[in-house]
């Protein structure tokens with residue numbers, strides 16, 4: 001018996017990174033997982049999960065486009081009869097100092113991280129209301145909510161918005177048996193983070209990742225499946241009294257106050 005047996009779960013941004021790792025974990029716990037992503041490789045990602053002996057399907061979707069989202073979500077509801085879980089995870093980032101930002105970059109980041117999260121939640125919500133059951137888990141971040149870095153103004157703004165949205169929707173959705181929570185990852189080893197390391201230290205990206213790990217109390221980056229473990233918990237009956245919360249999963253990276261420079 002898996003803790004998500006017979007559940008129908010949608011995971012966005014599932015072609016790679018956190019969404020991909022989480023889709024595998026949800027499937028391992030018994031859910032039928034519909035992987036959504038605009039990347040063509042989402043088909044192979046679903047195929048890989050089926051090859052592991054679990055239930056998975058893929059849909060090509062641009063979450064920033066409401067029509068696209070509505071069509072895909074309606075298809076899932078028609079094919080599977082209901083939607084129990086949404087891991088609303090697709091997100092993008094660009095590291096640009098504020099004075100260099102243009103509206104094209106702003107709208108691109110807002111379009112996926114805010115509009116995309118809204119679109120997906122809005123499309124699944126009527127099905128969850130009808131069923132008087134649902135689990136929505138949104139991917140925020142420690143960035144913008146707990147800590148900040150240079151070049152992160154727009155991304156930070158979107159992740160704060162995701163958290164505010166989570167709380168406000170949780171309040172409305174609670175009476176209908178729907179929980180809404182946010183996960184706030186710290187540094188997770190994903191293709192996106194590997195690219196950040198490669199950009200900052202092209203001659204030796206692994207040494208950049210090792211140095212980042214050195215600042216984290218648990219001394220390593222998070223694995224994508226570890227975010228999946230948290231998402232599976234929030235999606236399960238074990239978390240049925242948890243709603244409107246922000247779950248930080250960062251290996252303690254946001255704990256340091258002075259990084260001990262006073263004792264150096």
Ligand SMILES: NC(=O)c1ccc[n+]([C@@H]2O[C@H](COP(=O)([O-])OP(=O)(O)OC[C@H]3O[C@@H](n4cnc5c(N)ncnc54)[C@H](O)[C@@H]3O)[C@@H](O)[C@H]2O)c1
Nearest residue numbers: 013015016017018037038062063091141185187188190192
């Ligand atoms: N990696 C980290 O350390 C970290 C930390 C905190 C928060 N996050 C958040 O976690 C989420 C996943 O990040 P990741 O590191 O796995 O990223 P990633 O770039 O490795 O993967 C993101 C996936 O989303 C898909 N995607 C992007 N735009 C899309 C769109 N418009 N429609 C459909 N799919 C789209 C991409 O094709 C890709 O498969 C994001 O919301 C990110 O902001 C990541």
